[in-house]
Amino acid sequence: MSNNEHDVTRRQFLNYTLTGVGGFMAAGMLMPMLRFAVDPLLQNKTSGKMVAVTNVSQLTNEPQRFTFKVKKVDGWHTFEEQKIAYIYKKENGEILALSPICTHLGCTVSWNDPAFPNEFHCPCHGGRYTKSGINIPGTPPPEPLHVYDQKVKGGTVYLGEDHPRGGS
Numbered sequence: 087m088s089n090n091e092h093d094v095t096r097r098q099f100l101n102y103t104l105t106g107v108g109g110f111m112a113a114g115m116l117m118p119m120l121r122f123a124v125d126p127l128l129q130n131k132t133s134g135k136m137v138a139v140t141n142v143s144q145l146t147n148e149p150q151r152f153t154f155k156v157k158k159v160d161g162w163h164t165f166e167e168q169k170i171a172y173i174y175k176k177e178n179g180e181i182l183a184l185s186p187i188c189t190h191l192g193c194t195v196s197w198n199d200p201a202f203p204n205e206f207h208c209p210c211h212g213g214r215y216t217k218s219g220i221n222i223p224g225t226p227p228p229e230p231l232h233v234y235d236q237k238v239k240g241g242t243v244y245l246g247e248d249h250p251r252g253g254s
């Protein structure tokens with residue numbers, strides 16, 4: 087083996103080593119940036135569409151339990167999630183759609199338990215809410231039941247996202 091062959095080999099070795107180390111360092115810097123850039127895609131979110139749930143003609147002044155499905159997007163994966171709403175017509179004809187998720191620790195409330203007539207009751211820690219979903223003072227829930235965005239079109243009730251409302 088000549089000296090020239092050794093020189094070329096050493097040069098190549100250095101090139102490979104430096105390229106490898108440089109690439110490794112660049113990847114270390116780029117990965118967090120890439121993760122930050124695609125993070126919104128990895129968030130679990132709904133498609134934002136309103137879903138037909140029931141007909142207005144089925145609603146009464148008594149909250150009724152309805153189930154419906156919403157499309158969710160988790161990164162590149164789309165799936166359906168089942169939701170529940172208690173819907174009723176107020177005295178003024180306005181429609182109120184309540185989420186049954188207790189605002190204390192997330193259990194599911196039920197309407198009109200024999201032990202708690204005309205109230206929403208949470209079985210987990212005794213949370214109670216009025217018919218319009220307002221938390222009853224002295225019980226664990228810190229805020230009212232969330233309400234769904236809703237609209238009526240062609241006699242059909244559509245629901246969207248649920249969100250908190252002010253007051254207690």
Ligand code: FES
Nearest residue numbers: 188190191208213
């Ligand atoms: S989760 Fe409903 S009262 Fe605690």
